[in-house]
Amino acid sequence: MEPTVPDQPYNVLFLCTGNSARSILGEALMNKMGGGRFRAYSAGSQPKGEVHPMSLDVLESFGYPTDGLHSKNWSEFTKPGAPEFDFIFTVCDNAAGESCPIWPGKPLTAHWGVEDPATVEGDGQRQAFVDALSYLKRRIELFLMLPLPSIDEMSVRSKLAAIGREEGASAKAKES
Template sequence: MSDKIYNVLFLCTGNSARSILGEALLNRDGAGRFRAYSAGSFPKGEPHPMAIEILEQLEFDTDGLRSKSWDEFSAPDAPQMDFIITVCDNAAGETCPIWPGHPMTAHWGIEDPAAVEGDGQREAFLTALRYMRNRISLLLNLPIDALDELSLKTRLAAIGADESAKERNI
């Protein structure tokens, strides 16, 4: 097993909900193997309050979570990414910057909980968090060091397409 720590960037348009959840989850559950970041093509300027509230209630570290542009991660002094994961359909279809090092990309679409207003919003955020946690669990169980590039790319795409990842409670 390698001692390499893999850098992962979760992308979404607004970088206020799904990508923030992914960053927090992977930084906690993948600590020592992964370092997660998040960004957006058109960042909202701050994380959605419900995302922060839920993460804090579940005892996630929310220090440093902020809504930021993906331009930060295409700069010469940015950490080099190993994986770029889009979590919204808009970001998946946008023309992304050229990422240094040509990281592996995958799309793990999750419905936007911030689009839900009123009484159902909390449940929408919990559902998005559960879907993200299930997919991250699958990522954490991949034998990354033992897979060739094509196999790894195929497995990452399969995680995003796996409808059962939405249903399991992990």
């Protein structure tokens, strides 16, 4: 699978309903781990309007940049001049079941559902965010190992679905 423009990074979009935790974590992870080969974004169908403070705290504590991370509506990426995506990953079960916009191009999609760490309150919340970060990091590591330019689209789709069923997968992701 070739990038949309030769010698340009692959564009990746992480989707969640609120765009305050999991999709933000995915965006930050991919932008650092992708080493310039990938440019990640995140959005939500019903964005909270702000990034969950624990998302930023956990990212920073593990050395991931947080500059520019903000909660935004996915409609931002349907406007003229928006990036054309090569890959779109839903990271929450709600977003996976929603009717998404029609994305320009032909992005490959997969559901990489992880339980929402923002629903955990009290002493366990930080650990829930660390776990979500860890699960998403593992999926991204597996994704980055794929020889994308040399394998066919059906193989990529199959491998993306399998990655979504890795440890920490939400119930809906395990079914995909």
